[in-house]
Amino acid sequence: MEYDYLTLTFLFSFLVTYYAITITISGGRRNSRLPPGPYRLPIIGNLLHLGNKPHHSLAKLSKRYGPLMSLKLGTRTTIVVSSPDIAKEFFQTHDHSFSSRSVPNATRIVDHNRYSIVFLPVGDQWRRLRRLSKEYIFSMQRLDASEPLRQKKVKELIDHVNRCCTSEKAVKIGGLAFTTSLNVLSNLMFSRDCAQYDSLSSQEFKDNVWALLEIAGKPNIADFFPVLKSFDPQGLVHRGNVYGKKLMTIFDRIIDQRLQARLTSMTNNDEARLTSMTNNDVLDLLLNQMDESSFNRNDIRHLFYALFIAGTDTTSSTLEWAMTELIHNPNKLETARAEIIKLMKHKKSTLQEFDLTQLPYLQAVIKETFRLHPPVPLLVPHQAIRDVEIQGFMVPKNAQILCNVWAMGRDPKVWSQPETFRPERFLEGNIDYKGQDFELIPFGAGRRMCPGLNMAHRMLHITLGSLIQKFDWKLEENIKAKDMDMTEKFGLTLQKTVPLKAIPLKL
Template sequence: MLNLLQLLGQHEILLISCPLFFTLLVIFLIRPTGGRKLNLPPSPAKLPIIGNLHKLGRYPHRSLYVLAQRFGPLMLLRFGNVPVLVVSSADAACEIKKTHDLTFINGPKFSVAKKLLYDYKDVASAPYGEYWRQMRSICVLNLLSNKMVKSYRAIREEETALAMACIKRYCSSGLLVNLTELFSATTNNVICRIALGRKYNEDTNKFKKLLSEFLELLGTPSIGDYLPWLAWLSHVNGFNARADKVAKEFDEFLDGVIEEHLNRRNGDGNDQKDFVDVLLEIQKQDSVGFPIERNSIKAIILDVFSAGTDTTFTVLEWAMTELLRHPKAIKELQNEARKVAGGKSSISEDDLHNMHYLKAVIKETLRLHPPIPTLLPRVSTKDVKINGYDIAEGTLVIINAWAIGRDPSTWEKPEEFLPDRFLNNPIDFKGQHFELIPFGSGRRICPGILLAMHINELLLANLVHKFDWSLPGGASEKDLDMTECTGLTIHKSSPLIAIANQCPF
């Protein structure tokens, strides 16, 4: 969205000098407004042509939150030609994601998603229907079900142990620990081993850069999606070229993964099957009622690789950031971890169900820092009434989970990090409590919640169990940079760097 505003600014002279601009402006100002009187949600003032695009800043979730303070939890904006309903309360989100879930089941057809996600063949962006149901079912049954997640326990514990050993080496050498890099590498290794069959350590830095650009592009729809007559600007400013380059590089990597699995499958067949093997087997058997194309397999792998890595390590990064800012909270978590461990050198997954404060820390982190603050947008498939307001077919819907997590009518001291609020509190993030929906809700809820939480809990528990943590250079908690990056997934803009001191056992 930021790119849209930058585009408008960069091409202001061109627009003003264009006769077509004045023609469209006149049409916009004099067009008739016949038809029945609609009861529309409150709206801020808008400009001709661009609508409310000028209201968005560098961080749309924050800008929309400020606007919602004035115009309410259901607010109607206009981004160019597109009406946009912004939802900023738990009650309103329930109306969208539960009462009218089927009406808002599909996402928008953004041009950059078409390029990057193989013409919407992944699970996240595929239109609701038989293809989506079958692909989601394949992912859940063969990768994300409770049974399958439990079967990967050894991989999670091995990678967590390797991460702890890495930190220990830093301690011995007196070096600072780049926790952002550690979280990214560890989650990437877990996901690659589970889904792709092996780690890709030789490509770690390449993947990190490529994934970052991939998610930034997905979070920045082309201006042509809102103003079709200006779609050519995405060619002029290089946006389309960037998207084509990232799509090509990911496609080459995914082709390599598939070829590697095909060659291995044609070998002795003794290797254990991973998720890619399962997808190729289903393709060969043609067992879902329609042919699965190679691009469908690549799109599903890309979904798992990008979502599984990025949103997972984002939660770890913000959780550890908040703990370093709140010494009492990290001490409380350490005490719980060391009590549960009972003198053992590490915490296993068997110990996690006794770590109630750990779970509260993660919930509080998700409340304040949902990985995708405005969730994935949806589009109304028909005219519908929401809380008495008329919402037209084709309206883009943005649910601001970041704003819902800071709603003072729901949360006491909403801007403060207070994990204790979730002790003896039934509110969870699994889609049933709309006060906390960082992973969405309804039929299109993120299916990877269970796997992500197993990774997050195990890694965070061992971090505080094995080491004492502090900020470098004698910095105080108030000095910690909390600036966010831009893109689909919101990370810290600067890496989280800390000092680790190993605890004797």
């Protein structure tokens, strides 16, 4: 954390005073009907319990205090859910009561908190954004229509990896997957690439998105003491604004160019020209909406902003973990590859999305990756809209809800040999991650569930399938598969501590 002694002293005095006032007002009461949890220190509550891997620490605590646990993180009452049964109570039985968001301070970057599909409370504007993004991006019809785009972008990735084969140089799988996800999204949104595979080209867009992801993933003291929000003690919002504004300027430029093109076409009154100047991409569809409803340019910019932040790193880090597990477990890699090669033997085309239903082992690999390495291990924090009683305990209004899907994925009461990567377990049953089977909810469940699930599902299978169908993968400098670093680092998403680097070999 980056603040100096003066700031710390100021902060400390401020917090002591604030605490004294709070104690006086509340008379020092502790709500005895809260779920059980560890002893809280004055002022900081259970902050020291979190450590630098909160999903690990919370998993450990829940073994002691149970799958419904309460903590005080600074001044925030936090409820931690760590079992499928309790998760079902929260996100199915009482879904509406828990459908609000606790809003992290980093979302104040470019005032995103006021317009974000991810952080708005459930209300008219949130519903409008969910409806528009479903209609224009995520519906099955739209996803089918955008398949050629994903196909094209995966082919570009494969062509790039092919070129790397010649030089026998290791590639960073996560970085390549990030570039691919970014370009799929940017072409879907406004029909242009925003990142390149080679390091010489300008990466302005990618660098800004990456910087914002890093800032949003840093622990922020103002999240635990909301009274500090406007002081931005670590300067994270200030720094984030630099990148956020650059990103917004890029969106503005793209919107201006498109508006100009549409205007020119209309003044020339030339239908054919209009079709060629516009792209019928998400930007065009949203601009059409702008005339008809209260949906304005700023909403478009913030929708893009939210989708790039929510949709790139989640997808690329899952792909990196899937490749890591397969290289770490060469016999599983062989099984997955054999399944694809057998299916594709008599087909002329490359792997297509409709092939995926015939690749149960590949699907099991992705499920097993989500079980062990959910990219958003505590989901995006929810917030209680009202007091709700769960299993005899009180979850108070405004409490923050963390659902530890990482712990649920490794619970021996739910999974046999939970620490072992064994995709076969999913061939035996019908468990899926679509929000109905609460033992596996990497995309969440209920009304705040990830709207990008089906897009991510298609992207992940087609990209992973193509990478293992076309190439064999060797580790650098004779590192042995069994010695690979498998540790994770907590941030906005769960990244590998050591990024996966592997040498592709043509098959």
